[in-house]
Amino acid sequence: MDFEFSREHQALRRLIREFAEEEVRPATRQADRSSQPSLEVLQKAGEIGLMGVPFPREYGGLGAGETGYCILMEELGRVDTSVASIIGAHIGIGAMAIYLGGSPSLREKYLPDLCSGKKIAAFALTEEQAGSDAASIKLRATKEGDSYILDGSKMWITNGPLASTMSVLAVTDPALGARGGATAFVVETRNGTGRPTEGFSPGKFEHKMGLHGSPTSAISFDNVRVPAANVLGQVGLGFVVFMQTLDIGRVSLGAATLGGAQASLQQILEWAALREQFGKPLAQAQSIQFMVADMAAEIEALRSLVYRTAWLVDNQKPFIKEAGMCKLLGSEIASRCVDRAVQVLGALGYSRDVHIERGFRDARIAEIFEGTNEIQRILIAEQLFREVGVKIRP
Ligand SMILES: Cc1cc2nc3c(=O)[nH]c(=O)nc-3n(C[C@H](O)[C@H](O)[C@H](O)COP(=O)(O)OP(=O)(O)OC[C@H]3O[C@@H](n4cnc5c(N)ncnc54)[C@H](O)[C@@H]3O)c2cc1C
Numbered sequence: 001m002d003f004e005f006s007r008e009h010q011a012l013r014r015l016i017r018e019f020a021e022e023e024v025r026p027a028t029r030q031a032d033r034s035s036q037p038s039l040e041v042l043q044k045a046g047e048i049g050l051m052g053v054p055f056p057r058e059y060g061g062l063g064a065g066e067t068g069y070c071i072l073m074e075e076l077g078r079v080d081t082s083v084a085s086i087i088g089a090h091i092g093i094g095a096m097a098i099y100l101g102g103s104p105s106l107r108e109k110y111l112p113d114l115c116s117g118k119k120i121a122a123f124a125l126t127e128e129q130a131g132s133d134a135a136s137i138k139l140r141a142t143k144e145g146d147s148y149i150l151d152g153s154k155m156w157i158t159n160g161p162l163a164s165t166m167s168v169l170a171v172t173d174p175a176l177g178a179r180g181g182a183t184a185f186v187v188e189t190r191n192g193t194g195r196p197t198e199g200f201s202p203g204k205f206e207h208k209m210g211l212h213g214s215p216t217s218a219i220s221f222d223n224v225r226v227p228a229a230n231v232l233g234q235v236g237l238g239f240v241v242f243m244q245t246l247d248i249g250r251v252s253l254g255a256a257t258l259g260g261a262q263a264s265l266q267q268i269l270e271w272a273a274l275r276e277q278f279g280k281p282l283a284q285a286q287s288i289q290f291m292v293a294d295m296a297a298e299i300e301a302l303r304s305l306v307y308r309t310a311w312l313v314d315n316q317k318p319f320i321k322e323a324g325m326c327k328l329l330g331s332e333i334a335s336r337c338v339d340r341a342v343q344v345l346g347a348l349g350y351s352r353d354v355h356i357e358r359g360f361r362d363a364r365i366a367e368i369f370e371g372t373n374e375i376q377r378i379l380i381a382e383q384l385f386r387e388v389g390v391k392i393r394p
Contacts, residue, residue: 005067012053012068016075019048028080031213032358037086037162038213046117051090055099059107060115066248066313070255070306077259077334081362082213084256089158089214090114092249093370094121097167098186100248101232101241110165110186122163124154124219125242132375134169135178135239139221141170141185146228148172148185153203153220156369160217161202164190168221169242172235184238186230189219199224210361247323249370251313254306254326257334257366260359261302264337265295267356268344282344291340298333305329321383328376331366338363 027038054069055061076084139152173181203218312319342349
């Protein structure tokens, strides 16, 4: 058993931390206040290779695997959840679906521009009537010659207003339902000049509780023509590609929440050492000491889970149950930690002048997106029962 990161992963962490502190942090407040992401930050991330961290070098990635990608998400989650969300949707689900389901020629065609950050990716699954019940999607893809015609809409798509390359799940055979009659496509949604392609519109911009720096929108397809060569995986088996992509995405979401939880603990330690009440620093109050000890223990347990699961992914071992645990535990630990940080900072924790107020609004989403925590519990239980030979879902 080796608990050391490789020299390459240690160097990658140093590179990302420097980027997060010098480029991401200064742009964070403006992005939150204006609800506009910093395009310069994304461009810079692309220039130093961060938009393709896990993918092989032959596709323009850094070849750092899931472990490297979790390091990226942890370091970004420590500084700005919105940037982690944009880059997470781009790499971890948008481009990942192309990597997992794409033929060699689709990978060669799309991944280099995504890894360099020249183009941004999105992952389009959710619809008005298909949230947790993703199998009830309705967006239709109809075969016409060498193309499919996409008609319908998706909701709550991270990077919807930014992306020009989208992984989209659509129904190709309604009689078979989504599990056997849905197909995944890679769709070019903007042309070379950045205009939406014919029939595509990045619809209503969502005004959210948090993650203001990460744009989310509905998107719609009005007879959008997609080459049949752009199918990811097999026709009719797109649901599998999408679910496998989400499984991997949950590991890195756990890493992002690990970074957020760590930042909350750091904030408490610094503030409790400085702030004096009743003639002594808050750090001398036993209730605060118990609090930081509990937080540190939870964070350490999460760190072990996240990086062990990343190791399972990198070594092609089963990881679905652990991935659900990364997302479930990570999101709840991060929410608890940031809630405590607000409490220890008192009135200051409630002020928009400090980082922790944004962190509090941003943290909540991790319990909801990429499969709610209730759905994670169901998936984990399903795996546990399967291990003892019991099937709990048809
Ligand atoms: C900021 C943001 C970004 C997002 N980005 C993307 C994206 O990039 N791509 C994309 O495709 N989607 C995205 N989503 C959508 C997200 O994945 C869904 O919101 C999520 O899967 C939950 O679906 P829902 O909101 O329809 O809730 P619902 O499915 O309506 O669930 C409502 C509540 O009921 C619970 N529930 C549902 N079914 C059960 C059950 N069987 N047992 C117990 N409890 C249950 C849920 O856990 C939840 O608490 C995003 C959402 C947000 C808010």
